[in-house]
Amino acid sequence: MEREGEQVLRTATDGDVDIIRDLRNQQPNREVSINSHEITADEHLGWWTKASVDPTRRVLIYEREGVAAGVVNFFDLELDGSPRTGAWGFFLDAEGLAERGETLPAWIEVMKDATGYAFDELELDDLYGEVLEHNAVVRQMNRRFRFVEGEPETRLSDGREITVLPISLNKNNRRKPKGNS
Numbered sequence: 001m002e003r004e005g006e007q008v009l010r011t012a013t014d015g016d017v018d019i020i021r022d023l024r025n026q027q028p029n030r031e032v033s034i035n036s037h038e039i040t041a042d043e044h045l046g047w048w049t050k051a052s053v054d055p056t057r058r059v060l061i062y063e064r065e066g067v068a069a070g071v072v073n074f075f076d077l078e079l080d081g082s083p084r085t086g087a088w089g090f091f092l093d094a095e096g097l098a099e100r101g102e103t104l105p106a107w108i109e110v111m112k113d114a115t116g117y118a119f120d121e122l123e124l125d126d127l128y129g130e131v132l133e134h135n136a137v138v139r140q141m142n143r144r145f146r147f148v149e150g151e152p153e154t155r156l157s158d159g160r161e162i163t164v165l166p167i168s169l170n171k172n173n174r175r176k177p178k179g180n181s
Helices: 014-024 027-031 041-051 094-100 103-121 136-144
Strands: 007-011 058-064 067-078 085-092 126-132 153-157 160-170
Touching: 007 103, 014 027, 014 041, 014 058, 014 067, 014 085, 027 094, 058 103, 067 094, 067 103, 085 094, 085 103, 094 103, 103 126, 103 136, 126 136
Parallel strands: 085 126
Antiparallel strands: 007 058, 058 067, 067 085, 126 160, 153 160
């Protein structure tokens, strides 16, 4: 998806493996991830080897003005049958975008583009995800985009106890792109 040649979601390639890992390992991203440990090169390569050929997954790079600014990950895609469902998550170049004063516009843009991709490209009926309970800013943004939170679940991950909230968005409840009725 491209808008005025500046922002785009594109399929990740083998050439993106290092940038995906670098962005994922930024401390601000690790703090709001279910798995908060630093991803090793071997662990990441193992994930990419499977993810890049998994038909139930799409890994996309979010670019702003030609620069990789985030990663959108769709997984558990059920595209054969009804309803069509999938899960997602994303992370941004928290450090680079903050340095350039572009965090909020990039965040809004990637959410618009990613939900558009989910419902318009993948033709999903329902999109699912998870957010940590303490991540109030993301929870607020999710509500802006009309995601609904489910019942909290306590888990142990990387030696810490976390509370995870499932989120969901039905295609009929999504915010419509401007110009669409």
